[in-house]
Amino acid sequence: VVETAVQWVVKGARQELEVVIEAPSLLEVTGHPGQLQQVIMNLVQNAVDAMRDVERRRLEVHVHEIGGEVRVRVRDAGPGIAESDLVRVFDPFFTTKPVGQGTGLGLSISYGIVAEHGGDLVAANHPDGGAVFTVTLPTEAV
Numbered sequence: 001v002v003e004t005a006v007q008w009v010v011k012g013a014r015q016e017l018e019v020v021i022e023a024p025s026l027l028e029v030t031g032h033p034g035q036l037q038q039v040i041m042n043l044v045q046n047a048v049d050a051m052r053d054v055e056r057r058r059l060e061v062h063v064h065e066i067g068g069e070v071r072v073r074v075r076d077a078g079p080g081i082a083e084s085d086l087v088r089v090f091d092p093f094f095t096t097k098p099v100g101q102g103t104g105l106g107l108s109i110s111y112g113i114v115a116e117h118g119g120d121l122v123a124a125n126h127p128d129g130g131a132v133f134t135v136t137l138p139t140e141a142v
């Protein structure tokens with residue numbers, strides 16, 4: 001399965017925000033394109049939601065290939081994630097969004113999809129502010 005990682009991401013970004021995408025034009029990852037796209041769109045949507053109340057909305061998506069792995073990093077300029085919530089964001093139904101706005105399933109489902117592809121999904125805060133989500137997937141050939 002051949003996928004352009006950039007395409008996954010650009011589809012999700014549609015609002016007044018600064019988007020910086022850094023990625024090789026072509027990357028191959030073995031897996032289900034629709035599902036992997038869903039993961040990226042989830043992360044982008046979360047980032048956009050998190051930046052609702054900030055002035056400088058900046059979304060950075062970096063895609064790198066390192067030692068047989070593709071790493072997709074989605075960074076936002078929102079408030080970040082409370083230290084105590086970092087371990088809980090992947091729990092099913094964990095949400096800080098108002099009732100009716102978030103199911104709290106996005107990251108839980110994303111985590112499952114990434115795991116099924118033999119990868120990993122990690123949440124962290126950037127030292128300069130904002131949340132950073134890193135998806136790691138094996139580049140293993142078909």
Ligand SMILES: Nc1ncnc2c1ncn2[C@@H]1O[C@H](COP(=O)(O)OP(=O)(O)OP(=O)(O)O)[C@@H](O)[C@H]1O
Pocket residue numbers: 042046047050076078079080081089090094095096097101102103104105106107108131
């Ligand atoms: N980029 C982010 N910055 C700050 N908090 C975040 C970020 N991404 C996720 N979170 C926190 O993690 C919670 C869980 O995220 P998740 O995607 O699982 O559910 P949701 O976004 O609340 O609901 P849904 O994805 O169903 O719309 C969010 O409610 C939010 O508190």
Ligand SMILES: [Mg+2]
Pocket residue numbers: 042045046102106107
């Ligand atoms: Mg979400």
